[in-house]
Every structure is written in C-alpha cells, then in structure tokens.
Amino acid sequence: RLKGLKVNTDLNGLCGIVAPPELSPAQHVPGTLKVRLESEREVAVRPPNLDSLEGLDALMTTAQQEKLRQILKKLKAEAENCVQARRAAAADAVAAAAEAAAKEIAASLASRL
Numbered sequence: 001r002l003k004g005l006k007v008n009t010d011l012n013g014l015c016g017i018v019a020p021p022e023l024s025p026a027q028h029v030p031g032t033l034k035v036r037l038e039s040e041r042e043v044a045v046r047p048p049n050l051d052s053l054e055g056l057d058a059l060m061t062t063a064q065q066e067k068l069r070q071i072l073k074k075l076k077a078e079a080e081n082c083v084q085a086r087r088a089a090a091a092d093a094v095a096a097a098a099e100a101a102a103k104e105i106a107a108s109l110a111s112r113l
Contacts, residue, residue, distance in 0.1 A: 002035070015068060017075060038071070
C-alpha cells in the first residue's frame with residue numbers, strides 16, 4: 001500500500017504489487033521499485049513509501065483483493081513470456097554461433113586440401 005507520497009498524494013492508500021524491473025516498459029528510476037497498482041497503472045515508488053499488506057487481507061476490500069489477484073496473474077504471465085523470449089533468443093544465438101563455427105571449420109578444412 002502506498003503511503004506518505006508528497007507529489008502524487010492521490011495515490012496514497014492505493015494497493016499494488018511490486019513488479020520485477022525487467023517486466024516494466026517504463027525506464028527504471030534509481031532507488032525505486034515498480035509497483036503495479038490496483039488501477040493497473042505502474043508507478044516508481046521508494047521503499048519507505050510502501051507498506052506491506054502480506055497477511056493483512058482484512059484491510060482490503062474484496063474487490064481490491066480480486067483486482068490484485070488478477071494483476072498478480074498478469075505479472076506471472078508476463079514473466080513467463082519474458083523467460084520464453086529469453087530462452088528463444090539464447091537458442092537462436094547458440095544456433096548462429098554453431099553455424100558460424102561449422103562454416104569456419106569447413107573453410108579451414110577446404111584450405112588444407
């Protein structure tokens with residue numbers, strides 16, 4: 001839950017989930033964490049401006065809890081997509097390196113003959 005914000009005071013009291021930095025399309029702001037709010041807006045927040053709600057479901061409405069579950073589900077799906085994309089990129093890089101090595105070996109063998 002956001003607290004103590006001096007600039008965007010309208011965000012104080014909103015709940016959200018800390019998002020992994022690599023999932024954020026926004027530029028990283030040093031000293032902050034990306035928080036995806038219940039409104040699905042993403043903001044950079046300094047740790048002192050966050051209160052953990054872990055185990056405090058009673059402080060949230062049922063609608064807030066459901067919205068945060070949906071956001072968590074989306075973040076997990078985005079993380080899985082990111083992992084799959086990185087795996088594919090790594091596989092492509094390995095294949096390209098293997099192809100280049102094979103061509104180099106073939107050229108070396110051809111020059112010896």
